[in-house]
Amino acid sequence: IAGITQAPTSQILAAGRRMTLRCTQDMRHNAMYWYRQDLGLGLRLIHYSNTAGTTGKGEVPDGYSVSRANTDDFPLTLASAVPSQTSVYFCASRADWTNTGELFFGEGSRLTVL
Amino acid sequence: AQSVTQLGSHVSVSEGALVLLRCNYSSSVPPYLFWYVQYPNQGLQLLLKYTTGATLVKGINGFEAEFKKSETSFHLTKPSAHMSDAAEYFCAVSDQTGANNLFFGTGTRLTVIP
Numbered sequence: 001i002a003g004i005t006q007a008p009t010s011q012i013l014a015a016g017r018r019m020t021l022r023c024t025q026d027m028r029h030n031a032m033y034w035y036r037q038d039l040g041l042g043l044r045l046i047h048y049s050n051t052a053g054t055t056g057k058g059e060v061p062d063g064y065s066v067s068r069a070n071t072d073d074f075p076l077t078l079a080s081a082v083p084s085q086t087s088v089y090f091c092a093s094r095a096d097w098t099n100t101g102e103l104f105f106g107e108g109s110r111l112t113v114l
Numbered sequence: 115a116q117s118v119t120q121l122g123s124h125v126s127v128s129e130g131a132l133v134l135l136r137c138n139y140s141s142s143v144p145p146y147l148f149w150y151v152q153y154p155n156q157g158l159q160l161l162l163k164y165t166t167g168a169t170l171v172k173g174i175n176g177f178e179a180e181f182k183k184s185e186t187s188f189h190l191t192k193p194s195a196h197m198s199d200a201a202e203y204f205c206a207v208s209d210q211t212g213a214n215n216l217f218f219g220t221g222t223r224l225t226v227i228p
Binding site for chain 1: 123146150155156157158159160165204216218219220
């Protein structure tokens, strides 16, 4: 079934360690996104990419970086993890960057930073 | 700037009863409005959306929502709740600027009582 694959599904990480969350989509969507979901705060946009080769900052980008070397992959890197980055991370995509399109979500990566 | 307020972080209804989940938005330009549903341990999926045209929109699983500009609301309803409707529901707003601004509300957890 076509869709978005995230890895790992769950990870416990020591503070200060580097971590990359992987996201791959097979729908040939141009736009991809990373959100974090925290209780009582809903989903907040970390970074986005309108098309391969471009990225942009969302609402809460500090401490995170992304790259978009090709259409399918959009990894999220925490250079030096801190406990406040404990969250559930969702990768999403849509066909293009216009705001009327449906977002398709992965199943999430639960990250705990100790 | 856009924002979304979802009134009630938890809503409980009896099976067969009306479901009403409230969403009010703030936007300085005509909005695009969305409802997404999240089942346990899954990503979000689109229920319905309003972009232009008819203000009453129908979505999957018998849900519908009405865009009321005068009330800045986009409440989600379903005439008769099923057990399978138990999930978390997110209202989201974006606009026509093309700036990748999709703002999510904090979510409403729906419980259906047998």
